[in-house]
Amino acid sequence: MSKIEFDRRDFLKVMGVSGVAATVAGCDMPSYITSEEGAEEVIPYLSPEEFVIPGVGVHYASTCLQCPATCGIRGRVREGRVLKLEGNPKSALNTGKLCQMGQAGLQTHYNPDRLTKPLVRKDGALAEATWEDALALIEEKTGPSSGLSGGRFAWLTGTISGHQSVLLKAHLESLGSSSHFVHEVINTRVWQAVCQDMLGQSMPRLRIDKAKMVLSFGADFLGTWMSPIHFSADYARFRSGEDRGMLVQAEPSMSLTGANADLWVALRPGTEGVMALGLANVLINKERMDASALPAAALELINQYGVSRTTKMTGIAGDRLIRIARHLKERSPSLVLAGASAAGHVGGYQSVQAAMLLNILLGNIDQTIEASGDFALPQLASVSGGTSDLSRFADAAGAGKLDAVFFDGSNPLFAAPNHLGLTEKFDSIPFKVAFSQFMDETTAHADVVLPMASALEDWGTHVAAYQGGDHEIAFQQPLMEPIYPGTRSFGDMLLALNSMRNPGSYDGLEDYYGYLQSAVGSIPGVLKGEDDEAINVSAWNRILQDGRLQMPVDTRAFTSNLSMDDMDVRDADPAFPYYLVPTPRGTLYDGRHANIPWLQESPDQISKVVWNSWAEIHPVTAAKLAVEEGDVITVTTPDGVLEVPVYIHKGIHVDVVAVPMGQGHEDYGRYARGRGVNPLKILQPGSDAKTGELALYGSRAALAATGRAGRLIKMGNTETQHGRKIVATITAEQQRRNEGDS
Amino acid sequence: MKVEAKTCHEQTHRPLFTWTRMWAVLVLAGLLGGLSLSGSSSAGELMAPPRVHTPPGAADSADEPLGPFPGVVAPEGTYEGKNVEQPIEFPHDLHADTNKINCLYCHTYARRSAVAGIPPTSKCMGCHNVIATDRPRIKKLTEYWEKGESPPWKKVHDLPDYVRFTHERHLKKFLFDNPDMSVERVDEVCALCHGNVKKMTVARKQKPLTMGFCTRCHEANDGPFDCQKCHK
Ligand code: SF4
Numbered sequence: 006m007s008k009i010e011f012d013r014r015d016f017l018k019v020m021g022v023s024g025v026a027a028t029v030a031g032c033d034m035p036s037y038i039t040s041e042e043g044a045e046e047v048i049p050y051l052s053p054e055e056f057v058i059p060g061v062g063v064h065y066a067s068t069c070l071q072c073p074a075t076c077g078i079r080g081r082v083r084e085g086r087v088l089k090l091e092g093n094p095k096s097a098l099n100t101g102k103l104c105q106m107g108q109a110g111l112q113t114h115y116n117p118d119r120l121t122k123p124l125v126r127k128d129g130a131l132a133e134a135t136w137e138d139a140l141a142l143i144e145e146k147t148g149p150s151s152g153l154s155g156g157r158f159a160w161l162t163g164t165i166s167g168h169q170s171v172l173l174k175a176h177l178e179s180l181g182s183s184s185h186f187v188h189e190v191i192n193t194r195v196w197q198a199v200c201q202d203m204l205g206q207s208m209p210r211l212r213i214d215k216a217k218m219v220l221s222f223g224a225d226f227l228g229t230w231m232s233p234i235h236f237s238a239d240y241a242r243f244r245s246g247e248d249r250g251m252l253v254q255a256e257p258s259m260s261l262t263g264a265n266a267d268l269w270v271a272l273r274p275g276t277e278g279v280m281a282l283g284l285a286n287v288l289i290n291k292e293r294m295d296a297s298a299l300p301a302a303a304l305e306l307i308n309q310y311g312v313s314r315t316t317k318m319t320g321i322a323g324d325r326l327i328r329i330a331r332h333l334k335e336r337s338p339s340l341v342l343a344g345a346s347a348a349g350h351v352g353g354y355q356s357v358q359a360a361m362l363l364n365i366l367l368g369n370i371d372q373t374i375e376a377s378g379d380f381a382l383p384q385l386a387s388v389s390g391g392t393s394d395l396s397r398f399a400d401a402a403g404a405g406k407l408d409a410v411f412f413d414g415s416n417p418l419f420a421a422p423n424h425l426g427l428t429e430k431f432d433s434i435p436f437k438v439a440f441s442q443f444m445d446e447t448t449a450h451a452d453v454v455l456p457m458a459s460a461l462e463d464w465g466t467h468v469a470a471y472q473g474g475d476h477e478i479a480f481q482q483p484l485m486e487p488i489y490p491g492t493r494s495f496g497d498m499l500l501a502l503n504s505m506r507n508p509g510s511y512d513g514l515e516d517y518y519g520y521l522q523s524a525v526g527s528i529p530g531v532l533k534g535e536d537d538e539a540i541n542v543s544a545w546n547r548i549l550q551d552g553r554l555q556m557p558v559d560t561r562a563f564t565s566n567l568s569m570d571d572m573d574v575r576d577a578d579p580a581f582p583y584y585l586v587p588t589p590r591g592t593l594y595d596g597r598h599a600n601i602p603w604l605q606e607s608p609d610q611i612s613k614v615v616w617n618s619w620a621e622i623h624p625v626t627a628a629k630l631a632v633e634e635g636d637v638i639t640v641t642t643p644d645g646v647l648e649v650p651v652y653i654h655k656g657i658h659v660d661v662v663a664v665p666m667g668q669g670h671e672d673y674g675r676y677a678r679g680r681g682v683n684p685l686k687i688l689q690p691g692s693d694a695k696t697g698e699l700a701l702y703g704s705r706a707a708l709a710a711t712g713r714a715g716r717l718i719k720m721g722n723t724e725t726q727h728g729r730k731i732v733a734t735i736t737a738e739q740q741r742r743n744e745g746d747s
Numbered sequence: 748m749k750v751e752a753k754t755c756h757e758q759t760h761r762p763l764f765t766w767t768r769m770w771a772v773l774v775l776a777g778l779l780g781g782l783s784l785s786g787s788s789s790a791g792e793l794m795a796p797p798r799v800h801t802p803p804g805a806a807d808s809a810d811e812p813l814g815p816f817p818g819v820v821a822p823e824g825t826y827e828g829k830n831v832e833q834p835i836e837f838p839h840d841l842h843a844d845t846n847k848i849n850c851l852y853c854h855t856y857a858r859r860s861a862v863a864g865i866p867p868t869s870k871c872m873g874c875h876n877v878i879a880t881d882r883p884r885i886k887k888l889t890e891y892w893e894k895g896e897s898p899p900w901k902k903v904h905d906l907p908d909y910v911r912f913t914h915e916r917h918l919k920k921f922l923f924d925n926p927d928m929s930v931e932r933v934d935e936v937c938a939l940c941h942g943n944v945k946k947m948t949v950a951r952k953q954k955p956l957t958m959g960f961c962t963r964c965h966e967a968n969d970g971p972f973d974c975q976k977c978h979k
Binding site: 041042043044045046047048049050051052053058059060061 | 828829831832856859860861862864865866867868869892895896897898899900901902903904905951952
């Protein structure tokens with residue numbers, strides 16, 4: 006047998022020569038794949054606008070609809086295709102910034118799983134139909150001759166505002182119904198209710214930028230809470246001022262905001278209000294703060310939450326509580342916020358109320374919490390969603406009170422916990438019409454599916470629930486022609502539905518664009534031209550260029566109605582010793598972005614996991630269960646079981662298991678289907694007594710190891726810097742020893 | 748004036764007029780309107796000198812190198828492009844050579860954008876509303892126009908998606924920033940990468956347009972060498 010003599014030096018020589026040869030040849034090797042002559046078509050414009058130059062982008066303003074915050078966007082459009090989205094600098098809300106969900110709006114638009122043709126259920130299955138047939142069926146079931154009227158007809162939508170809201174209400178009125186269920190899993194309804202009750206305004210302006218300290222009870226204002234991009238800009242100012250603002254975040258599992266905090270406090274779920282009252286107690290009794298602004302009943306309640314009781318209930322050390330209280334007093338004005346993890350309990354309202362009480366005690370009202378009044382045109386104002394509407398909807402459907410439901414912008418069958426039994430109740434509604442872009446879980450159960458234009462193909466106006474200073478109407482305009490000719494605009498559909506009920510009511514308007522133009526023209530002083538009748542085209546074009554229309558700000562002051570209810574903290578059930586926390590993330594959000602590959606592949610802000618679900622547990626819990634990262638555990642509540650790999654992290658309360666929302670789709674296209682688990686499904690019944698919002702953070706769970714090992718796919722594989730001092734750190738203990746107790 | 752008997756349109760290219768000549772002809776045709784003419788009587792044909800059509804792809808003067816213009820070292824390399832069948836057999840020679848229409852008149856975006864652009868159909872029709880309207884290819888073009896469509900031209904010169912080439916930058920260097928060149932000679936700049944299109948009917952790829960071709964030119968003409976300049 007001959008042996009080829011080949012030493013390393015020869016090997017390198019050969020590789021060197023042939024490597025160079027390959028490089029040279031490679032450089033001159035035409036690519037037959039992408040540059041073959043005649044393989045592609047290049048179709049010129051027929052008659053372009055003068056400003057159109059192929060290869061050079063033109064920017065158009067519109068509005069982001071990836072979450073209810075309605076930030077302004079600018080889309081770069083080239084050769085009739087939108088290529089990139091950026092924030093609109095003219096928007097007072099997001100001042101030119103855009104979050105990753107907003108950026109990924111392109112992949113909702115270009116998604117290969119978009120619905121392109123109407124579908125009608127025949128013999129139990131959805132089958133392709135023409136628009137004429139689908140609309141004829143809708144007319145038969147809900148038109149004037151259907152006999153349908155009153156509360157037997159309902160709309161179920163996500164947060165809705167602007168002229169879509171006006172037309173939707175008109176459609177409901179034409180049927181004599183007032184049943185509009187507005188569903189949103191991630192919402193601020195409890196916060197709004199507390200502000201409304203205590204201050205007389207539901208959405209006061211929050212000046213993080215003016216505060217010297219922010220104490221946030223689970224308000225993930227940099228990630229998913231209220232208007233994250235607006236708050237991120239405020240936060241940057243808060244941190245970069247001469248007196249760098251201090252952020253303390255208290256929550257059961259670490260959010261993006263928590264990860265940015267100076268002090269992160271692991272709080273037992275449901276005790277946010279207790280901590281707030283405990284702080285108030287220290288401020289009044291130890292720090293001698295003036296409490297004359299508070300009513301006697303509130304003072305009495307505060308006095309019941311001394312340091313030791315608070316410590317016992319919340320699990321926070323007494324000296325830490327006292328330190329936080331001292332900072333609050335010294336760093337005035339401060340701002341106390343309460344988010345989803347505070348509100349999502351049976352006593353959620355009281356917890357948020359206690360946080361607001363703390364604001365009043367600290368003198369933050371009119372300092373960092375400013376009156377913002379109501380939107381000048383109430384008919385356009387945001388109808389913000391919540392989860393109480395989901396249970397009301399389930400009740401109505403279960404009681405057979407609904408004959409026909411239209412739904413848009415919401416996926417209740419994915420979000421509804423098992424205990425609501427929504428799928429069966431939903432199926433029992435005789436006629437269900439989905440206005441959808443995708444075959445999601447709810448759309449799959451509809452009787453008629455109408456394929457909608459994407460947000461980047463459609464017209465609309467939107468009014469954010471939280472207005473950042475200036476009050477604005479946000480304009481949504483198409484950034485390109487519809488990709489699929491079989492889809493239709495939601496606004497056009499609303500006009501068609503209204504005309505179906507009241508023939509002739511919108512005659513003379515060609516489409517939703519025409520409606521919008523005349524409706525905006527009817528706002529006093531907005532589009533007035535020289536001749537009062539005509540629409541001032543240049544004013545209209547200016548609005549579209551800006552993407553925003555500024556409205557007068559309501560200068561109404563706060564009223565105050567201070568009441569305080571006692572905390573409602575439920576004891577743990579020994580059979581289910583852990584709290585199950587379904588965490589919202591600024592990627593998949595409530596699950597609506599699970600079909601966007603960019604967001605699936607973007608590493609989670611805390612765990613860095615991609616394309617999957619995980620259960621976050623504390624190292625102590627992991628030791629108890631004898632599991633390592635990636636091992637599969639079961640998370641069991643009385644309402645169901647999840648099997649999910651663990652991620653072990655110190656940024657979580659020892660009694661908590663946190664599973665992010667968003668995965669676990671049974672439908673919703675190729676990227677979402679069959680991936681991970683949906684923690685919302687196994688939540689226990691229970692809702693906030695005051696607002697009816699579901700107690701999303703109040704479920705108890707048992708954990709068990711399955712014995713199956715696995716591996717989490719994640720970016721970066723180590724939690725330490727291996728001594729490289731990429732970010733220099735010292736321990737809190739060292740800091741205290743060297744710099745004093747600050 | 749000699750009146751040519753009309754022959755088969757498909758076989759014959761007839762040169763168009765320059766603008767001045769066109770008006771002269773239109774006026775003349777008006778004057779001569781009363782005369783009886785044999786065959787078809789469009790103004791174009793009246794003046795058309797016969798020209799033998801070169802079938803696309805046949806060895807023609809397209810391969811003649813255009814001499815390197817001042818301020819450039821022309822990159823070496825040739826490529827035998829295939830004949831690409833276009834929806835309308837567009838004669839570059841007739842437009843750019845015979846009638847001396849500047850390349851940038853139609854490919855107007857080349858000086859403003861990364862892409863040179865195929866001229867919008869409205870630009871074609873700007874002339875062909877009145878010129879040579881009875882020729883089969885112009886009739887075909889007019890058909891597209893009246894349907895509200897552009898002809899689906901086939902791409903002849905293409906680069907892989909990971910290459911960013913910009914016409915604008917190259918024209919700036921070799922033409923607009925080059926004191927020894929004038930915009931009338933833009934065809935010589937185009938020819939560096941496209942060959943002598945003036946002598947072709949439909950365009951054929953004549954240069955390899957490979958990375959080697961690009962880098963040789965960049966080396967000889969002090970072009971940038973950072974990877975990210977072209978691979979952004
Ligand atoms: S927060 Fe993000 S997703 Fe929501 S509207 Fe703004 S940019 Fe869009």
